[in-house]
Every structure is written in C-alpha cells, then in structure tokens.
Amino acid sequence: MLRIAMCDDETEAREALYLLLDQELHEESEQIVYEFSTGTAAANWLQKHPGEIDLLFLDVEMDGMNGMETAKKIRTFDQNLLIVFVTGFADYVFDGYSVGAMDYLMKPVCKEKLQALLTRVREKLGQEEAEEFIVKNTDGTYRFLKKEIRWFYSDKRKVMLVTDRGEYGFYAKLDEVEKQLKDGGEAGQFVRIHQRYLVNTKWVDQIGSASVQIGGEELPISRAYKEAAVKKLAEAMLGGMR
Known part of the structure; x- marks a missing residue:
C-alpha cells in the first residue's frame, strides 16, 4: 500500500x-x-x-x-x-x-x-x-517501524503501543500482537515480561529482580515470565542489539 x-x-x-x-x-x-x-x-x-x-x-x-x-x-x-x-x-x-x-x-x-x-x-x-507494525483505530491507520516501538501493554480490551511520540491504542489481545511479531520474524526483539507487557529489548536500560526500566519507566516482570524473560533480555543487551 x-x-x-x-x-x-x-x-x-x-x-x-x-x-x-x-x-x-x-x-x-x-x-x-x-x-x-x-x-x-x-x-x-x-x-x-x-x-x-x-x-x-x-x-x-x-x-x-x-x-x-x-x-x-x-x-x-x-x-x-x-x-x-x-x-x-x-x-x-x-x-x-x-x-x-x-x-x-x-x-x-x-x-x-x-x-x-x-x-x-x-x-x-x-x-x-x-x-513495520500497523495500527488501525477510529482515528486512522498508523505505521510504526518496529525498532521505534518501546513496549506494548494491554488495557482492558485494547492494546497500547508506546513510542517516544506517545501512546496509540487499538482493539486486540496482547497474545495476538506477540504472535504477529513472531510471525514477522521479530520474536527475538520483543520479549513478554508480564501478562500485560511486551517490551522491545532494544529500549531496555536496566534489568532488575522484578522489573525492567525503559526510558525512566519501570515495568513489572511477573513470576510466570521471569526466567525466560530475564534470559532473553540479558542476551539481547549483552549481544549489542541496542
């Protein structure tokens, strides 16, 4: 298009x-x-x-x-x-x-x-x-380069996409977004850290015992995702993916 x-x-x-x-x-x-x-x-x-x-x-x-x-x-x-x-x-x-x-x-x-x-x-x-990742909502159609997306988070029936330009919501499930990114070959770049959060490893500044920091924001890591998430995040940061 x-x-x-x-x-x-x-x-x-x-x-x-x-x-x-x-x-x-x-x-x-x-x-x-x-x-x-x-x-x-x-x-x-x-x-x-x-x-x-x-x-x-x-x-x-x-x-x-x-x-x-x-x-x-x-x-x-x-x-x-x-x-x-x-x-x-x-x-x-x-x-x-x-x-x-x-x-x-x-x-x-x-x-x-x-x-x-x-x-x-x-x-x-x-x-x-x-x-690219495309968002469609009542305001229009938005295109974002995957590398500029900081994280996604679920908010009731919506998923919110976060960039340095702001937040953009669309109706979806976070599981669907994660699968879409995986099918597009970006599985290694985005990591699920919580039932509600899917983060871009390129933007993670620090990995804590129960959270990660991205641009001054602290996002929680849940027990269910902690082991796999911390491993992938550490590999990404040590591997120079930033």
Whole structure:
C-alpha cells in the first residue's frame, strides 16, 4: 500500500500533479489521501497522524511556512516519511539533503521522472514493510517501524503501543500482537515480561529482580515470565542489539 499527500499553495499545481499521479498509481493499493494548501496545515496534521502517510510531495516556494521550513518541522517528529520536493528552481535542490528528502521534481513535473520516482518509492517501501507494525483505530491507520516501538501493554480490551511520540491504542489481545511479531520474524526483539507487557529489548536500560526500566519507566516482570524473560533480555543487551 502507498498513501500519498501533496502540499502546494497553488491549486492548479496540486491539480496538475494529482492528474499525473492518478494515471500512475495502482488502483487497489495506492491512493492520494490528503491535499494541503499550506505548510503549517501539513506539518500539524502529520504530527497528529504518525505513519498514516508514506510519501509527501512538498512544494518549496509557498507563502507563509515554505517547503524547506515545513520539512524541517516534520523532521522534528518524523524521520521516516518520504519527502519529495517539487520546485520551479534548481537552486533549492541541494538544500533537500539537510532534511533527508528522497528526491526532487522540477515543475512542470515530467511524467517519466515521476514514474521512475514511484518505482523507487515502491521498492523502498517493499523492503521496509517487514520492519513495520500497523495500527488501525477510529482515528486512522498508523505505521510504526518496529525498532521505534518501546513496549506494548494491554488495557482492558485494547492494546497500547508506546513510542517516544506517545501512546496509540487499538482493539486486540496482547497474545495476538506477540504472535504477529513472531510471525514477522521479530520474536527475538520483543520479549513478554508480564501478562500485560511486551517490551522491545532494544529500549531496555536496566534489568532488575522484578522489573525492567525503559526510558525512566519501570515495568513489572511477573513470576510466570521471569526466567525466560530475564534470559532473553540479558542476551539481547549483552549481544549489542541496542
């Protein structure tokens, strides 16, 4: 799946890019999800919806917060979003490296260059898919890299996913999440320490006799899981998985 957003303060420019993209996207699995007319609106929305967009086409020359400023704001809370600058001036091209832009397209956008870009995007997302964990709830769809997840914990009928950006809840059982991670080849990275807690070994700072510490938070280790959990956590920490 490829979810795309565009940000350009010129309606005609957005419409032109939309029409080009519409011809190139795979109908069942790829879509243009959002359009923004200001950098401020794009950055604010993206901050509230982490992982919901894979690719952002961002105009450089915008009134108010320009494209480069918008990209810098986005990078303060999201290092994974693919950003492609759209510009009428080649002078801005090299500035894109400072914000980790994937590429740039010159206006008017060339169909062949857009096709080549989309091929690269699909290849990159395909490689990263196994490293992602997807959360779906009433607020939308969120994608997280497994390495950025600190821990999961159960809360009644929900499971809460914890990252440095906050907590995100979804309806599931922790056993189901653990199995999903195991099936995805991440069994060694996540360790069950309690009926309610599943932790990412890469974020564990300290192992105690009855708890582990992650970023200043203390999570309990239950008797039922202690022997296996402590062994796996110690192996992970000594093995340099951090």
